[in-house]
Amino acid sequence: MVLFTCNRTEVYVASRELDEGIGVVQNFLSRKSGTDISQIKNYTYVHILYDAIRHLFRVASGLDSMVLGETEILGQVRSAYRTAYTNGSTSSCLNSLFQQAITVGKKVHRETAIDQNAVSVSYAAVELARQTLGDLKGRSVLILGAGKISELSVRYLVANGVNGVIVSNRSYNRALELAREFGGRAVRFEELYQHLIKSDIVISCTGAPHYVVHHRQVDEVLRSRPGAKILIVDIAVPRDIDPAVAELPGISLYDIDDLQYIVDRNIALRRQMAVDAEGIIEDELDRFMKWLGTQFVVPTVSALKQWAEEIKQKELRRALNRLGELAPHDRKVIGSLVNSIVNQLLHVPITRLKDYALTSKGHLYTEVLQVLFDLQVEEEQDREYILKTMIDGGKV
Template structure:
């Protein structure tokens, strides 16, 4: 059983192509059914996110399997097959396994080490199981991939360091304030960065969200997303008196939070500290405000320094993750190779047994009446000859099964002994095997 993945992501295809080749959740059952209907596809999983679409498949024959996936994608999306080939990548055999493990570990994501992909991969697999699209090889691969993804995060901490500006702001707030539960944040500005930061804060336990913006309607719209409160810009300083965190990111051409006004705010807070983050360029908060007693102020450059440091830490963690992946890859390779070779070994033994029984019976018939002892001697001789003749081929086949070309040696063995192996592709002709051997060597 051979395995492959065909896919496209943010590096290989623009969004207008990715959206055509996406699979919303409500379409998955039908999509998996159609893909599984191709005779060469034995098992499959479809992973579809905003940044990637990948089809993982177990197939009886590699080239036919890949072509079947391209054909399926073309028929599903209406995009010409040749165009799909231009935007997709394809990994086979052990490169496919390594790729799957890297995806699960967040090493192939736009944001190195991100955690969301592991849940998405699990959901894709569970959907495929529910719709009866998987087989034993796919099940084993994905169960191990999910384990690898969890192990990488546990042992390397690759997802512990914030590598986005908005999330870095939240991490700094947690460092200064500790638990964010029952804390209140004042968001100044209602743009995308403000929304992302507010979302991260809410995910980390912030209980109160106040949004202020020059356009009150936009403030209301953003506050509604988090069941927060919108306040008019003229009331900004009033609500700073009770806020624990202030995040400011407007498009103003000048500062909107003045140092003198902040001094008055801090007097009314009576020593209660405030944590402020200025993400805007030009800056929203006057630098002098950060020098007031009880005020902690970070600007965009401070956050970039944190992000750069954290990104370095994630890259170091990624190096450790690659070692874990190679370790787990070796385990799966041994399992997969063994699964591939066992039916061939069984078929070879059956072949030898059939010849032995036929020739043994012929010899016994010619020898006439023999004593029970003599029959046992002849039978033992036949067993010994067959076992010794097959010992070296079987031993060598098991040895080569652990190499990248293991499946090729198995097919050659099937051809040499004219074996019929249940559940596997009919044997290739000699010229086909030789062609594939040259391709593998290259």
């Protein structure tokens, strides 16, 4: 199974032979990339079983991401697994592993809230708007500049309920393009003041070498809207907004330094939450390893159940034939009785066998059960090694 993200290429494999499994993956990467196998070996590293599973759980939880605690990777893990499963390239071992990894990722985000604090400047601006204005539903925003940061800011604001988007940019066509993407409208740069006064939020990031919003002009337009409260967030470097604007009544002005403080504080919070997340991952890893350690008894348990089912069906048919005509209700009662007896007889030996599977006597008791009940079980295969081969930084 292959997991691609913006900064990683990882191949997950379940293999019965460790060295052979690693070699197969490295040869595959060499063929697909047209890169000499020696270079592939230099750029890859391998995790095996316990370490590979821990790594996947950390990846799915956002603990191995460039942005600590981000949630996008969980969707990428789910998508990669779905693609591999659909194409028939996963084993039962990998199916169980990735289903559990997705579950662990959800649990980490649910129980630690590690993704709840903004760690990008754009999202920090939205967090600041919520803190200042409360609910953003129905609020209006004026965006000055139409670059990537402006685009992300609009995206986050709209996702949080803002529905009046106005974009102003030196290049009107670019402003038009961004406004259309979010159902807003574009205005000429020279018209920004008449729209600023109508907005609840102003986000500015133009890249201009000088101020684009000045104290005198804002003071003039504020007189037409007495009591107005406007949040202005200046993300630009150098600044777009004259700092003196902050002195005007009703204006709350924040700049990139204020946002960076929020980001730094939230990164520290995420690091604290990551400690709790690591604890969850270790608990889930221990639970999964115990489950994995019992899987060699599954064929024997299945054979025992099949053996009991065949005897049950044969004897039930014989008994019903002897009893002759019975009402459907009576047949159902007899069938339920037989099922209950068989299930109760099998419950203790199956449970004990699974318990012993985690001890040094697991294989012995499995063989004893096979002999005692004359079970026909395919020769036990060696445990699959779970491998994770990663191309460092995706560089090949």
